[in-house]
Amino acid sequence: MNRPRSVKGAAGAALVLAMLLAALASSIVAGLLWHQQLWLRQYDFQRDQSQAQSLARSGIDWARLILQEDARSNSIDHFGEQWAIRLPPTPLENGEIGGEITDQQGLFNLNALVKGGTVQPDVLARYARLLALLNLPASLGPALADWLDADGEVTPGGGVEDGFYVALTPPRLAANRPLVTPDELALVAGYAPEVLARLRPFVTALPPSAGTAVNVNTAPPEILAATLDGLTLEDANRLAAARGNKPFLSVADFRSQLPSGIPVNELALRVTSDGFVVRVDVRQGEVQATGLALVLREGGAWPRIVWQMIE
Ligand SMILES: [Ca+2]
Ligand SMILES: [Ca+2]
Numbered sequence: 144m145n146r147p148r149s150v151k152g153a154a155g156a157a158l159v160l161a162m163l164l165a166a167l168a169s170s171i172v173a174g175l176l177w178h179q180q181l182w183l184r185q186y187d188f189q190r191d192q193s194q195a196q197s198l199a200r201s202g203i204d205w206a207r208l209i210l211q212e213d214a215r216s217n218s219i220d221h222f223g224e225q226w227a228i229r230l231p232p233t234p235l236e237n238g239e240i241g242g243e244i245t246d247q248q249g250l251f252n253l254n255a256l257v258k259g260g261t262v263q264p265d266v267l268a269r270y271a272r273l274l275a276l277l278n279l280p281a282s283l284g285p286a287l288a289d290w291l292d293a294d295g296e297v298t299p300g301g302g303v304e305d306g307f308y309v310a311l312t313p314p315r316l317a318a319n320r321p322l323v324t325p326d327e328l329a330l331v332a333g334y335a336p337e338v339l340a341r342l343r344p345f346v347t348a349l350p351p352s353a354g355t356a357v358n359v360n361t362a363p364p365e366i367l368a369a370t371l372d373g374l375t376l377e378d379a380n381r382l383a384a385a386r387g388n389k390p391f392l393s394v395a396d397f398r399s400q401l402p403s404g405i406p407v408n409e410l411a412l413r414v415t416s417d418g419f420v421v422r423v424d425v426r427q428g429e430v431q432a433t434g435l436a437l438v439l440r441e442g443g444a445w446p447r448i449v450w451q452m453i454e
Contacts, residue, residue, distance in 0.1 A: 191237070191428035196453050198240055199434030202423030206244050207438055207446040210419060214440055220246065220416040221360035221390035232424070242423035247437070248416035249361030250347040251369065253287065253328070254321040258351070260293030266355060269411070273369035276376060277341055286332040290317050303332045322348040323450060324437075349418045350449055353439060356413040359397045360390045370412065373405045390414070417441065 209226050217224075232241040251273055255266045270284045282301020289302040297304050308315045315330065325348050328334040334342075345365055357370055364379035371379075382400060391397040394412045401407070423434040436451040 187428060188430060191430040192432070195238070195425045195427040195430050195432035196434075198235075198425045198427070199423045199432045199453050202240060202242050202425065203421050203434050203436045203438075203448070203451065206242070206419075206421040206423070206436075207448075209244065210438060210440055210446045211443075214443065219360065219390060219392060219414045220248070220358060221386065221414075222246075223390060226419070232426075238425065238427040240423065240425050242421065242434075245420045245422070246358065246361040246416050247347040247349055247418035247420055248353070248356075248358040248413070249363065249366060251345055251357070251366055252349045252353065252355055253325060253346050254291065254348055254351060255355035256284075256288050257291040257293075257321070260319075262288045262292050262298060263355075265408070268372070269369050272372065273345060273365060276365050276368055277345070279338060279341060280333060283333050283338065283342075286334075287328070290331045291319070291321060293319050301333070307332055321350065324348050347418065347420075349437075350439070352441070353418045354413075356411050358413050358416045359394070360386055360414055361416060371401070371405055371407065374401070378402055419446075 206226075213220070213224055213226050221227075226244045227246070229243040230241050232239045251270065253270075256263060256270060267284050267288055270287075271281055274281055274283055280301070285298035285300040285302035288298045289304050292298070295304045303317075305316050308317055318327070318330070322328070325343060325346050327348070328339055328342070328346075329336075345363060357366055359367065359382075362370070362383075364376055364383045367379040367382060368374050368376045378401075382397075385400065391400075391414050393414055394409055397412065397414070398407055398409075417440045419438045419440075421434070421436045421438055425432045425434070432453065434451070434453050437449040438446045439449050440446045
C-alpha cells in the first residue's frame with residue numbers, strides 16, 4: 144500500500160533534519176573539544192613560557208653570584224676561573240638550562256672613544272690600529288667618534304655628523320651618546336653587516352664607569368696589539384699562548400714579558416675584569432627562552448645589571 148506523497152515527503156524531511164542535527168551536534172562537540180584542547184595547549188604554553196623566563200632570570204642571578212664569589216676569592220681574572228666555564232645544556236624538570244659568562248674587559252670598549260662628549264685621540268689611535276689589523280677601513284674610527292661625541296663638527300679622516308644622517312632614508316640623527324650595545328653600530332656610517340661580522344668578536348659597549356683599560360689576561364691578540372703601539376700580532380699571539388698556562392699576576396708581570404722597546408701606557412692595561420655579558424638559554428616543554436645581560440662588578444657590591452633582555 145502506497146503512503147500518501149505528503150507523508151512520504153514529511154518523513155524524508157525529518158530524516159534530512161535528523162541528519163543535519165546530528166552533523167551539527169558532532170561539529171559542535173568537535174568544536175568544543177578543539178577549543179578545550181586549544182585552551183589546554185595555550186595554558187601549557189603560557190605556563191612553560193613563564194617558567195622558562197623566570198629560570199632565565201634566575202640563571203642571570205646565579206651568574207652574578209659566581210662573579211661576586213670570584214671577586215671575593217681572588218684579585219685577578221683569567222680564563223682558568225670558574226666563571227669562564229660554559230654550562231652546557233643541562234637537564235632539569237620539563238626541560239633544560241645552559242649558559243655562559245663572557246668577559247668584556249678584554250675587548251675594545253667602543254664608548255671609550257669619547258669622554259665627557261669629547262673624542263679621545265689616544266683611544267681613537269688604538270681603534271685605528273685595531274681596524275688596520277682587521278683589514279677594515281680607517282674611516283670607521285672617525286665615523287663612530289662623531290656618532291658618539293657631543294658636537295656637530297666632523298672628525299677628520301672619515302667622520303660624518305647629522306648632515307650625512309638626515310640625507311638617509313629613513314633620515315636619522317647622530318646619537319651623540321654612548322652605545323648601549325654594539326648592535327647599535329649598524330646605524331653608524333660604514334658599519335655594513337660584513338664589517339660588523341668582522342669587528343664584533345673584538346668590541347664591546349661598556350658604560351664609562353667600567354673604564355677603558357683592557358684585561359691582558361682575556362684580551363684577544365688583536366686587542367693586545369692594538370692597545371700597545373709597536374707590539375706585533377706575532378708577539379701578541381705568543382703572549383696570549385703563554386698566559387694559557389700561567390695568567391699574568393699584575394700589569395708589571397705582563398710588562399716584564401713584553402719585547403723590549405714597546406712603550407707602555409699602564410692606564411690602558413689591567414689584569415682584572417668588571418664587565419661581563421651573561422647568556423642563559425632555557426627550554427621548558429616546547430618553549431625556548433633566552434636571558435641576556437650586561438653585568439658590572441663594582442668593588443665588592445652585588446654585581447649590577449646594566450641592561451637585561453628576557454625573551
Ligand atoms: Ca677572578
Ligand atoms: Ca663630532
